[in-house]
Amino acid sequence: MAAESGKIDPMHQFLVEPLFGQHLVVGGYDISFTNSALWMVLTLGVLWVFMLGGMKRELVPGRWQAAVESLTGFVGNMMDANIGPKGKAFTPYVFSLFMFILFANILGMLPIGVVGLHAFTVTSHLTVTGVLAVLSFSIVLIVGFAKHKLHFFSLFVPHGTPVVMIPLIFLVELLSFLVRPFSLGLRLFVAMTAGHILLKVLAGFVINGLNAGPGIAAIVSIPSFVLMIGITLLELLVCAIQAYVFALLTSLYLNDAINLH
Template structure:
C-alpha cells in the first residue's frame, strides 16, 4: 500500500499494474499481463483444485468432498427453489459464478502485504470485472428468454391484469426496470467490495499516524483504529459471502423470469 502524506493511500490497492509484458501491444492497445489478470488466474486455479479434490465420489465422503457437495447442493437448492426443474441446466453456470465471486472476495482480504513484494488485490472491486459478470448473466437471460418464447418474451413487461389504458406506460416502466438490472447487479458488488477495502485502509492510516504523531493521544487513536480494523475485517468476511450469494441469487431470479415469464 502506497504512502501518501505519512499515511496510507487507500486507492493504491486498486491500481492495475503490469506483471509481465508492460510493452506488449496489439492493434495499438497494451495487452500486458496485469496483477488483476494474475489474481483471476489464481482464483480459477483454486476453484479447479477445489472441485478436483471433491469429485472423488467416495462412498464415505471425506471432509473435502463433503464441503464440495455442500456448496454444489446449496446452489442446486437455490436454483430449484427459484426456477424449478427447468433451471437445472443452469446450475453449473450459477455455481461457477458464485464460487468465482466468493473466492475473489475472500482472496482480496488475505493479508498478503505481510509477504515482501506482495499486496492483496480484489478483482471484484473493479467495475470492469463485475460489469462483465453482470453482462454475461444478463446476456444469458436475454438469449434464454427469446430462444424459449420468441417475441412473447415481451409479455414479461406487461403484468397480468394491467388495464389496457395503462399498458403503454407499464410496459415502458417495466422495460426500463429490466434494462437497469445489469447495471445494478454489477454496481452492487463493485461498491460493496470497494467501500469496505477503502475503510480498512483509512483505519490503517489512522494507526500509523497515531503512532507517528508523538502525542499522548496518538497511541489511543492507534489502538481504537486497530480494534476497528478487526471489526471491519470480520464484517468484510460476511459481506464477501453475502455479495457472492446475492449475485448468484439475483442471476437465478432473472433466469426464472426468462424461463417461466414470471
C-alpha cells in the first residue's frame, strides 16, 4: 500500500513492477519478470496443485476430490446445456479459462498485506483480460469458418429477416459480434478494478482515522472497517461470478459458431 504524507494511493496496487527493482531490457524489449508475471505463475501453480490433489479417482471421494469433481461437472453441464454434445470438445478450454480466472481473482484477495506483502490481481489489468477475450474470440472465428466456411456469415442474418432489411440487420449484427471481445475483456477488468479500488479507499479511511485519534477512529475507522468486511465478502462472490460469466459467454459464443443460432 503506497502512502505519502498520510495519504494512501488506491491505484498503487495495480502498478506493474519488476521484482528485483531493475528492468531487464534485451533488444529494446523489456523482459523483466514482474509482479504480474509472478502472480500468474502462482495462479497456475495453485491451480495445478488443486487439480492434482483432487484427481485421485478414489471410490469414496474425499472433500478435495469432491470439490474438483463438482467444478468439472459444473462446467461440463454448462457446456452441454449451452452447446450440446458437440461442446465436449471445448470443455477443457472453457474449464481452464474458468479456473484460471477464478483462482486469479481469489488469490488477488488474499490479505497478505498484514505481513508486509502485496497481493496482485492479474485480472485487474486489461492486457490480461483482453488477451483471454481475444483468445476466446479467435477460437470462435476459427471454429465458425472451419465448420461452415462462408455460410458462417449467415449468423448475422437472423432467420425470417425481410429481404429489404438484410443489409441493415447484417451490419448491426456484425458490429455487435465484433464488439464481443471488447465487452468480454472490459467486463472482468472493470469489475475487479472497481472492487479493489473501493477496498483500498476504505482501508485508507481506517488507517487515517486511527492515526487521527480515538474520536475520529470511532466515527470513521470502525464503520469503514465493518464496511470493508461486507465488501470483501461481496468481492469474493464477484470473483466467482465474473469467472462464471466469462466462461458462460465463451460457451454461448462457441454455440453460435458451432450451431449458427
